[in-house]
Amino acid sequence: MRYCTQCVLPDTRPGVTLDADGVCEGCRNHARRGQGIDWDERRRRLDAIFEDAKRRNRGYDCIIPVSGGKDSTWQVVKCLESGLRILAVTWRTPGRTALGQANLDNLVRLGVDHIDYTINPDVERKFMYKALVKTGSTGVPMHMAIYAIPLRIAVALEVPLVVWGENPHVEYGRTDDSDQSDELGPGWGQRHGILQDSTPEDWVDDDLTLKDMEPYTMPSEEAFKRAGVRSFFLGDYLPWDPAESLRVASEHGFKAREAGPRLGLYNYADIDCDFISVHHHFKWLKFGCTRLFDNLALEIRNGRITRDQAIDTIRQRGDQTPHDDIASLCEFLRISREHFAEIEAKFRNHDVWKQVDGVWRIPGFIVPDWKWS
Ligand SMILES: [Zn+2]
Numbered sequence: 001m002r003y004c005t006q007c008v009l010p011d012t013r014p015g016v017t018l019d020a021d022g023v024c025e026g027c028r029n030h031a032r033r034g035q036g037i038d039w040d041e042r043r044r045r046l047d048a049i050f051e052d053a054k055r056r057n058r059g060y061d062c063i064i065p066v067s068g069g070k071d072s073t074w075q076v077v078k079c080l081e082s083g084l085r086i087l088a089v090t091w092r093t094p095g096r097t098a099l100g101q102a103n104l105d106n107l108v109r110l111g112v113d114h115i116d117y118t119i120n121p122d123v124e125r126k127f128m129y130k131a132l133v134k135t136g137s138t139g140v141p142m143h144m145a146i147y148a149i150p151l152r153i154a155v156a157l158e159v160p161l162v163v164w165g166e167n168p169h170v171e172y173g174r175t176d177d178s179d180q181s182d183e184l185g186p187g188w189g190q191r192h193g194i195l196q197d198s199t200p201e202d203w204v205d206d207d208l209t210l211k212d213m214e215p216y217t218m219p220s221e222e223a224f225k226r227a228g229v230r231s232f233f234l235g236d237y238l239p240w241d242p243a244e245s246l247r248v249a250s251e252h253g254f255k256a257r258e259a260g261p262r263l264g265l266y267n268y269a270d271i272d273c274d275f276i277s278v279h280h281h282f283k284w285l286k287f288g289c290t291r292l293f294d295n296l297a298l299e300i301r302n303g304r305i306t307r308d309q310a311i312d313t314i315r316q317r318g319d320q321t322p323h324d325d326i327a328s329l330c331e332f333l334r335i336s337r338e339h340f341a342e343i344e345a346k347f348r349n350h351d352v353w354k355q356v357d358g359v360w361r362i363p364g365f366i367v368p369d370w371k372w373s
Helices: 027-030 038-057 070-081 097-107 121-135 137-158 223-225 244-251 276-287 291-301 307-317 323-335 337-347
Strands: 062-065 087-089 113-117 161-164 229-232 354-358 359-360
Touching: 027 291, 038 161, 038 229, 062 137, 070 087, 070 097, 070 161, 070 244, 087 097, 087 137, 097 113, 097 291, 113 137, 113 223, 121 137, 121 323, 121 337, 137 161, 276 291, 276 323, 276 337, 291 307, 323 337
Parallel strands: 062 087, 062 161, 087 113, 161 229
Antiparallel strands: 354 359
16 A cells, blocks of 8 residues: 555555556546636636536526535536526435535525425335345445436436536546537446446345335436437636635535534535545545545645644544444434444455454554554
């Protein structure tokens, strides 16, 4: 296990490859981000797409998939400024927090119609449990629902646009121009490995029928094309600055978490769902890094802290195991904490972790004097 010499990410984390100088791709690409992009020209293209949608539509101009976070609030504000009629669509996470609900309510009051799409909790529980046992993550059902539901609704209601936020592949990897035409159509999740090469049919068994899997199922490429839906990332057309989107969202009623961050570094991120932290917790077992590492890598790349300060922060924060959220997830899945521990054990990566005197530890961990317990 080796760490990037500029940030704090280990090469065990998927997507992190170190070059001959020991620098990760995310750090290399960061310096080039946004360079050579004519944002005025992009803005004109965006306006043309919006005008075309207004001409074509029969009702809503666009669907905006929203969680209630600062970025969804920013997306809604930007599209309202362009005079679009918006249908906001949410996959309702079973772990929604009170703050997540309040921010969604606020977003709807900005002047949009909203579908809060709730999946039968029985189906969701079965699927999430199977995914957790098989992949060590509840990410597959979560991502399938997040991507499929808005696209299905766009096709069904003949809405010409689906406007996503930032392309998740920008933050930790790609250079800007490579994915400019990276439209989020029915095949996008497979193309980027987000769904771990699985389709809803793969999860069908005696317990889950194909009909149960309906909310997780993408429209066919054919139906998508026939409906003439364009599905794209706003971040490919407008410069994406988290500080700016936070400022705009806050001005429009978005609330960060007063008690501080739920996990990682930011009190305005990962705040709408109790189960996100468990998803990240498994990365600790699999790759030896946490959400905090991701956040610190961004802070270093943006020149706000040094690598030494980042390592100090990891030391001070200590163990990041989200005990309360694990308890909530176990309750939702109707499994015991003991059974959850068995699943954790199955996904602890023995290439990263070694047991010494009965205690699991990561040899060569970035914080040399870490307290293993
Ligand atoms: Zn790096």
